Amino acid sequence: MDVNETLNALTQRLPDLPSELRKAGTYLLENAGLIGLQSARSMARDAQVKPNTLVRLSKELGFTGYDQLREPFKARLANASDSFSDQVTDRAVHLQSMHEVGDMSGLHRQMASACTNNTQQFFDHHGHESLQAAAQTVLQASSVFVLGVGIANVFAKNFAYIASMAMDNVIELPKEGTLPIDGMARAKAGDVLLAVTFKPYRREVMEAVAEALRQGVEVIGISDSPAAPHLANAKHRFVVPTETPQFFTSTVALMAFMETLAAYIIAASDSDVVESIERFHQRRHELGIYLNEQTN
CATH class of the missing domain: 1.10.10.10 (Winged helix-like DNA-binding domain superfamily/Winged helix DNA-binding domain)
Structure with a gap:
């Protein structure tokens, strides 16, 4: 192996x-x-x-x-090629120390290297076959639930927003005022749950995934470690590198994954999806949502 x-x-x-x-x-x-x-x-x-x-x-x-x-x-x-700078134990202090010694160009290099390496490592580890298989699972689903809380929430929202232009069965979780597990109340076999959480893992995501599996829902699990509990029984597992010199989790590779998965979904869709996207944007133009740059 x-x-x-x-x-x-x-x-x-x-x-x-x-x-x-x-x-x-x-x-x-x-x-x-x-x-x-x-x-x-x-x-x-x-x-x-x-x-x-x-x-x-x-x-x-x-x-x-x-x-x-x-x-x-x-x-x-x-x-393997050289990796970026070693992990820093106290990253917040590290950032401030770089500022104090006037080494902001060094921080610039480290951040650029981290963003580039995380994205490259993701695509090196996950070939087109794994992304294509996940896209097919999404396309064949009756309903697609997209779950992310905390730092992952905005990316789940963005993926659901983009996917909903082409598909009318995408459901963002959690709904305002509810828990993620509430979204699984009507989930059933034939549905798919795309769930994202990073260390330290969020309990509400694990509970929603466990309930989804009990109801026969297929799971696409995303995390920063292959040991993440919600990846164990997932149909598709994606490990997203999150290394960074700063103290927040890097989400650059996560965004790259989400965008790429959306692209695979569109690529594997039939002409009805393309027409749906065109209708979506046409309707927005008709409603005046977009600025007409030709108007004075």
Whole structure:
């Protein structure tokens, strides 16, 4: 198995593993960049498990041992380009210190590098097949629920707004004055829930996803870690890099994903969708919503 296949297999198996193996698996998923660098003893120490636990976990995934599991990760490191600046423990203090020493050009470089690398890493990890498959799932759904709270809310809203120009079955969650789980009250098999949450994971999103799965709804899960609980039973799983020199989660790659998924949906749609978008904009012109630049 290559790196992506190994991480996907571990993500699928994680909920059913014994507690110690699950603890080790969670650590590997959240620190996948270290697998090719550190020995089993070192990784086990940091994960607070015994080295043999990593061996047992590797065998659960079909490998002969941890060394074989590490091979594709070591190969990827050998071919990888340099990543952006190391994580800063206290990012707010780091930003202020850069200002104090007059190194705002350094901050500019770090921010540009983070935005570029996050987006590139996302597209390197998720090929067109995974995006195309998710788009088909959306197009075949009876209803499409789009859920994001906190920092993810504005991106869920934007995706629902764009998608609703072409489709009349897109429902943004949560509705004002309600909880996300309320939106699942009438959800049923044949529907799709697109759910976004980053660490620390939002409880209301997890509750909505659990209820959706109980009702036979297919889930498209999006997070910054393959160990995110709502990705475990999702039909489609997307891990969005969020690294940044600043103290807020970077959402550049999330926006790129949402825009790209919307593009795949439009590309795979029939001519009725194109006509729906044209009618949408024509109606807005007729209502005077858009400024007529030719009018004095």
